[in-house]
Amino acid sequence: MIRTWNLALALSLSALLMTNLSYAKVKIGDPAPAWSSLVGVDGKDHNLGEYRNSKVLVIVFTCNHCPVAKAYEDRLIELQKDFGPKGVQVIAINVNNIPPDRLDKMKERAAEKGFNFPYLYDSTQVSGHDYGARVTPHAFVLDKSRKVVYVGAIDDSQALDSVKVRYVRDALDALLAGHKPPKAETKAFGCGIKYDDKEGSK
Amino acid sequence: MTRGLAWLSATALACLVTAGCRHAAAPGRIPIVDEKQFAAVLAENRGKVILVDFWATWCGPCRELFPHTVQLHRHYAKRGLAVLTVSLDNPPAEAEVSQFLASQGADFPSFISRYGTSSKSIEAFEVDEGAIPYLKLYDREGKLYKAFGQGAEEPIPERIEAAVKELLARTSA
Numbered sequence: 001m002i003r004t005w006n007l008a009l010a011l012s013l014s015a016l017l018m019t020n021l022s023y024a025k026v027k028i029g030d031p032a033p034a035w036s037s038l039v040g041v042d043g044k045d046h047n048l049g050e051y052r053n054s055k056v057l058v059i060v061f062t063c064n065h066c067p068v069a070k071a072y073e074d075r076l077i078e079l080q081k082d083f084g085p086k087g088v089q090v091i092a093i094n095v096n097n098i099p100p101d102r103l104d105k106m107k108e109r110a111a112e113k114g115f116n117f118p119y120l121y122d123s124t125q126v127s128g129h130d131y132g133a134r135v136t137p138h139a140f141v142l143d144k145s146r147k148v149v150y151v152g153a154i155d156d157s158q159a160l161d162s163v164k165v166r167y168v169r170d171a172l173d174a175l176l177a178g179h180k181p182p183k184a185e186t187k188a189f190g191c192g193i194k195y196d197d198k199e200g201s202k
Numbered sequence: 203m204t205r206g207l208a209w210l211s212a213t214a215l216a217c218l219v220t221a222g223c224r225h226a227a228a229p230g231r232i233p234i235v236d237e238k239q240f241a242a243v244l245a246e247n248r249g250k251v252i253l254v255d256f257w258a259t260w261c262g263p264c265r266e267l268f269p270h271t272v273q274l275h276r277h278y279a280k281r282g283l284a285v286l287t288v289s290l291d292n293p294p295a296e297a298e299v300s301q302f303l304a305s306q307g308a309d310f311p312s313f314i315s316r317y318g319t320s321s322k323s324i325e326a327f328e329v330d331e332g333a334i335p336y337l338k339l340y341d342r343e344g345k346l347y348k349a350f351g352q353g354a355e356e357p358i359p360e361r362i363e364a365a366v367k368e369l370l371a372r373t374s375a
Binding site: 190 | 319
């Protein structure tokens with residue numbers, strides 16, 4: 001009896017530990033985790049709710065230093081240019097705390113590139129954990145009811161001339177036409193996000 | 203000698219199955235492989251402990267870790283460790299890959315994923331969470347023993363070496 005109890009206790013303890021160590025990761029159909037008070041390169045605080053007038057949101061976890069993330073900067077600008085008028089808002093969030101990715105450098109980069117979308121800094125990294133962002137860039141598309149409808153890569157290749165499928169654009173086209181994205185999940189690729197808490201990267 | 207043969211056969215294999223044959227055979231050129239061709243290279247090394255380092259020239263942490271991979275090869279090749287590397291650079295960046303490998307003194311078979319930096323590479327080579335460096339360690343039977351990188355064990359040099367030593371000791375008996 002005691003042994004059984006010990007086993008039960010051990011199991012529940014390990015379950016508890018697992019819960020603490022493995023951060024939440026959104027699944028397709030989940031409500032998008034809210035975030036608030038994320039400072040943008042405009043110096044203002046931003047929260048998910050303020051974009052309520054946009055039909056669809058594209059949240060991209062990205063950063064300054066990563067060459068893969070850089071390769072997608074122009075593609076994000078184009079995305080906002082093409083889909084902004086249709087009610088889509090691109091929001092870039094950086095959660096890396098290494099010096100080249102800090103807010104001052106983010107401001108420089110946004111100005112250099114002329115970002116036409118908010119670029120927000122989450123030094124707490126909580127939003128990255130909540131969404132389960134693993135690499136930069138890692139895209140999450142949220143529908144009108146702010147459910148997660150697409151998770152993964154922006155398109156299928158960093159090399160622009162090798163791109164065959166533009167996952168996020170395809171998802172947006174489908175959503176705006178009242179359909180589900182043709183592909184809800186793809187493999188994101190890029191630089192690993194540098195979570196301060198190593199366990200968070202599990 | 204054996205190493206030389208393995209390298210030659212890896213190159214020859216890439217020659218057989220890719221359009222880049224002429225280039226692959228030329229000095230300093232890196233064979234460009236898909237997952238099937240790479241699986242064949244793994245199979246050729248069956249009987250050895252195999253460490254595969256997935257990396258790219260654009261990846262800072264990969265470049266930092268790479269010298270350790272070279273060292274592991276130097277220290278443990280004689281004891282039965284085979285080291286292979288797969289770059290997830292885009293194939294047109296082959297010159298940069300080749301240059302980096304030469305600067306590191308990498309004298310083991312190295313490859314470039316034919317899918318480059320893409321979703322397909324991540325899927326085809328099963329790089330768990332899409333981030334590199336990612337290292338896979340196989341036992342002498344070709345079974346994946348451990349992976350190091352995001353989503354797996356942290357890629358700390360000491361831990362990788364300990365796992366290599368453990369596997370060499372365990373399976374050479």
